[in-house]
Amino acid sequence: xxxxxxxxxxxxxxxxxxxxxxxxxxxxxxxxxxxxxxxxxxxxxxxxxxxxxxxxxxxxxxxxxxxxxxxxxxxxxxxxxxxxxxxxxxxxxxxxxxxxxxxxxxxxxxxxxxxxxxxxxxxxxxxxxxxxxxxxxxxxxxxxxxxxxxxxxxxxxxxxxxxxxxxxxxxxxxxxxxxxxxxxxxxxxxxxxxxxxxxxxxxxxxxxxxxxxxxxxxxxxxxxxxxxx
Amino acid sequence: xxxxxxxxxxxxxxxxxxxxxxxxxxxxxxxxxxxxxxxxxxxxxxxxxxxxxxxxxxxxxxxxxxxxxxxxxxxxxxxxxxxxxxxxxxxxxxxxxxxxxxxxxxxxxxxxxxxxxxxxxxxxxxxxxxxxxxxxxxxxxxxxxxxxxxxxxxxxxxxxxxxxxxxxxxxxxxxxxxxxxxxxxxxxxxxxxxxxxxxxxxxxxxxxxxxxxxxxxxxxxxxxxxxxxxxxxxxxxxxxxxxxxxxxxxxxxxxxxxxxx
Amino acid sequence: xxxxxxxxxxxxxxxxxxxxxxxxxxxxxxxxxxxxxxxxxxxxxxxxxxxxxxxxxxxxxxxxxxxxxxxxxxxxxxxxxxxxxxxxxxxxxxxxxxxxxxxxxxxxxxxxxxxxxxxxxxxxxx
Numbered sequence: 001x002x003x004x005x006x007x008x009x010x011x012x013x014x015x016x017x018x019x020x021x022x023x024x025x026x027x028x029x030x031x032x033x034x035x036x037x038x039x040x041x042x043x044x045x046x047x048x049x050x051x052x053x054x055x056x057x058x059x060x061x062x063x064x065x066x067x068x069x070x071x072x073x074x075x076x077x078x079x080x081x082x083x084x085x086x087x088x089x090x091x092x093x094x095x096x097x098x099x100x101x102x103x104x105x106x107x108x109x110x111x112x113x114x115x116x117x118x119x120x121x122x123x124x125x126x127x128x129x130x131x132x133x134x135x136x137x138x139x140x141x142x143x144x145x146x147x148x149x150x151x152x153x154x155x156x157x158x159x160x161x162x163x164x165x166x167x168x169x170x171x172x173x174x175x176x177x178x179x180x181x182x183x184x185x186x187x188x189x190x191x192x193x194x195x196x197x198x199x200x201x202x203x204x205x206x207x208x209x210x211x212x213x214x215x216x217x218x219x220x221x222x223x224x225x226x227x228x229x
Numbered sequence: 230x231x232x233x234x235x236x237x238x239x240x241x242x243x244x245x246x247x248x249x250x251x252x253x254x255x256x257x258x259x260x261x262x263x264x265x266x267x268x269x270x271x272x273x274x275x276x277x278x279x280x281x282x283x284x285x286x287x288x289x290x291x292x293x294x295x296x297x298x299x300x301x302x303x304x305x306x307x308x309x310x311x312x313x314x315x316x317x318x319x320x321x322x323x324x325x326x327x328x329x330x331x332x333x334x335x336x337x338x339x340x341x342x343x344x345x346x347x348x349x350x351x352x353x354x355x356x357x358x359x360x361x362x363x364x365x366x367x368x369x370x371x372x373x374x375x376x377x378x379x380x381x382x383x384x385x386x387x388x389x390x391x392x393x394x395x396x397x398x399x400x401x402x403x404x405x406x407x408x409x410x411x412x413x414x415x416x417x418x419x420x421x422x423x424x425x426x427x428x429x430x431x432x433x434x435x436x437x438x439x440x441x442x443x444x445x446x447x448x449x450x451x452x453x454x455x456x457x458x459x460x461x462x463x464x465x466x467x468x469x470x471x472x473x474x475x476x477x478x479x480x481x482x483x484x485x486x487x488x489x490x
Numbered sequence: 491x492x493x494x495x496x497x498x499x500x501x502x503x504x505x506x507x508x509x510x511x512x513x514x515x516x517x518x519x520x521x522x523x524x525x526x527x528x529x530x531x532x533x534x535x536x537x538x539x540x541x542x543x544x545x546x547x548x549x550x551x552x553x554x555x556x557x558x559x560x561x562x563x564x565x566x567x568x569x570x571x572x573x574x575x576x577x578x579x580x581x582x583x584x585x586x587x588x589x590x591x592x593x594x595x596x597x598x599x600x601x602x603x604x605x606x607x608x609x610x611x612x613x614x615x616x
Contacts, residue, residue: 012393029537050310051489067485071313077490081305085242097235098312168531173538190501191537210500210540219497 001026001177002047002145007056009042009201016042018201020056024194026144027173031188031209032181033224034198040181041078043198044147047179048075060145071099074143076134078150078181082122088133089118095137107140110170114162128159135163139170146171146178152187160187167191189220197227233318240326243301247294248330255283255338280342284365287335291377294327299384307490316481320381324374331373335366375469382476383407385483392489418468430463494534501536502543508534509548513564514575524554524562 002024009017017039024030032040045051046058049069058065060072082091088111096102111118114132122130131151138146152160168191171178182188185195189209197205205227212223262279266272302309309319339362383403390399417423495504512518524530527545531538545562548554552570556562565571590600 027539029539045307045490048311050307052486067310068313070311075307075311077307077311079305079307081308083239083243083308094235094239098232098314164535165532168535168537169528189497190495190535193537193539210502210543213498213500214503217498221497 001061002179003057003059004043004046005057007046007053007058009039009046009051010054015201017046017053020201020203022196022203022206024177024179024196026177027175028193029167029171029173029178029191030180030194030196031185031192032179032196032198033183033185034181035183035228038198039201040198041149044075044149044179044181047145048073048147050075071101072143073145073147074099074138074141076138076146076148076151078153080127080130082130082133084121084123086122087118088116088120088122088125088136091122091133091137092118092140095140099141099143101142102140103142104140106142106170107136110136110139110166113166113169128155131155131159132162135166139166142172142175144176146176148178148180150181150183152182152184160184164188164191185220185224192220195220197224199228232314233322236314236319237322237326240298240322241329244294244298244323244326244330247297248334251287251290251293251330251334252337255287255334256341258283259338259341276342276345280338283338284369287331287338288369288372288376290331290334291324291327291373292380294330295323295377295380295384298323298327299381303388306488310484310488310490316484317478320477320481320484324377324381327377328370328374331370335369339365375473378473378476378480382480385480385488389483389487392487414472427464427468428462430467432461432463495536502540502547505530505534505536505541505544506547509544510553510574510578513553513571514578518564520564520568520571521566522564523560524564526561 002022004020004022007017007020007022008015020039020043022043032043034040042051046053047060047065047069049065049067060069063069063072083094086094092104092107092111096104096107108118114129114136116125116129116132116136120129122133125133135151138148151163155163164187167178180188180192192209195205195207195209195212196203209220212218212220216223218226258279259276262275263272266275269275310316312319343362383406386406387399387403390402394402418427495501509518509524518524524545525533527538527541530541534541545554545556549556549562552567553565553574554562555565587600595603
């Protein structure tokens with residue numbers, strides 16, 4: 001589904017990713033974890049076709065990634081930037097006009113679930129509610145690949161919980177692959193299928209989370225502490 | 230097409246502040262000129278000068294507009310570029326809304342002025358007024374679009390540079406590149422054989438205004454348009470058109486391949 | 491919500507455990523329909539794939555049966571259900587006795603203690 005082959009990414013002389021090989025399969029909720037600056041966001045941007053690898057190949061569904069991959073990848077940025085003159089409804093309708101796989105009914109359902117009102121202007125929303133809008137716009141698409149960059153960062157537990165619930169309720173794992181970056185693993189450890197750990201641009205582990213619990217009799221947090229030690 | 234129209238609708242909302250600002254600014258200048266003129270008792274002359282000034286500024290409208298709208302997208306490139314639409318589609322939407330805003334501002338300013346001229350100014354005949362207006366339209370729009378495409382081209386270069394270095398350095402480099410390119414372009418177009426292949430299809434425009442002459446006589450301003458027969462070449466126009474198209478697609482290529490979020 | 495599970499044990503096993511307890515307590519009867527994978531996932535806040543895995547495991551233990559297009563049902567085979575009941579009892583007793591032995595109590599002390607404890611009614615049967 002997503003395949004990175006010998007991918008290296010440099011920004012100027014700074015190396016962000018080094019020789020990454022990664023295959024992620026369909027129907028999984030996968031966590032990409034690591035410290036700040038370890039290369040998580042870069043990985044997501046490369047898969048979204050918004051950044052370009054210095055060398056190596058990236059494919060999504062067998063298709064070589066360019067910026068046009070946006071038609072099968074729904075990407076949520078960690079940045080809190082949206083067209084602030086839009087209302088929630090405007091934002092949903094705009095997203096629907098730009099992506100053929102956008103399911104308006106589902107989007108309104110997520111909107112209600114997130115307790116947002118269609119007439120609210122984005123510029124009047126709290127940070128937590130703006131994040132909820134981003135979730136509505138990202139999960140409203142029936143895209144085969146959903147990429148979410150730090151969807152929980154800087155949000156209070158209530159919002160984080162509603163996002164986790166939203167993920168479980170509205171992602172269709174029969175058809176979609178979800179890749180989430182986070183450094184708050186506790187938030188998502190119960191909903192992940194797989195975990196990919198990254199450090200200084202290297203992938204250092206890729207496992208099924210229940211296998212880690214079963215084989216190591218360890219919690220994911222303990223396991224991570226161990227591999228990062 | 231539906232996606233593009235929806236995008237264009239968004240562009241109208243995003244760029245609206247520039248449109249309003251321009252309208253207020255132009256109206257302010259004309260009204261200011263009127264009152265200043267009234268004080269010194271030469272309102273026609275001042276209005277005319279203000280009008281010419283506004284038209285001059287208006288050539289830059291598209292560039293200002295694009296600068297505003299592209300700068301605001303730059304803050305959210307991850308959003309703007311995360312779309313299956315081509316970069317050409319994204320940029321054309323901005324260019325199109327800019328031209329519409331420009332035309333509306335233009336028409337409003339023009340009709341306000343023509344109303345004023347027809348009522349208050351007796352030293353122009355109607356023919357001359359239409360001449361001025363027709364000519365300003367052609368010159369302003371032609372110039373504005375050429376400048377706009379040039380701006381987009383160099384903005385993409387700036388954005389490409391800014392991936393590697395800070396904004397100040399990128400700007401300096403881009404500006405130097407702009408000067409060098411301009412100089413080289415000037416050299417090329419004036420080269421003998423280039424002149425030969427581009428100078429064709431002459432159009433004679435009789436009675437075209439190339440300047441104004443103001444005279445002070447008997448306590449009244451008198452304005453004469455200096456007219457002479459001018460020759461435009463379709464070849465030159467085609468040359469500029471081709472260069473703009475090349476610049477436009479080069480810009481698209483850079484944003485698509487070189488710019489990262 | 492996340493505290494529903496121990497973080498060091500596979501979640502699919504913990505959900506299976508929950509369902510088995512519900513069967514033993516009589517909250518789920520033979521032939522009852524289980525919540526759909528998605529409903530269950532939302533209820534306990536885990537990934538639908540995990541619930542899917544739980545149901546698969548339970549099916550391989552013949553505790554549940556999935557009927558194509560209808561959902562997953564507790565087996566009608568009461569012998570299996572009785573066996574779970576026994577199994578769970580055995581498991582708890584085993585843990586209990588292991589701990590008691592570890593503390594050095596004798597067999598007599600354990601049986602006597604347990605009998606007295608039950609007679610005093612310190613713990614109510616639910």
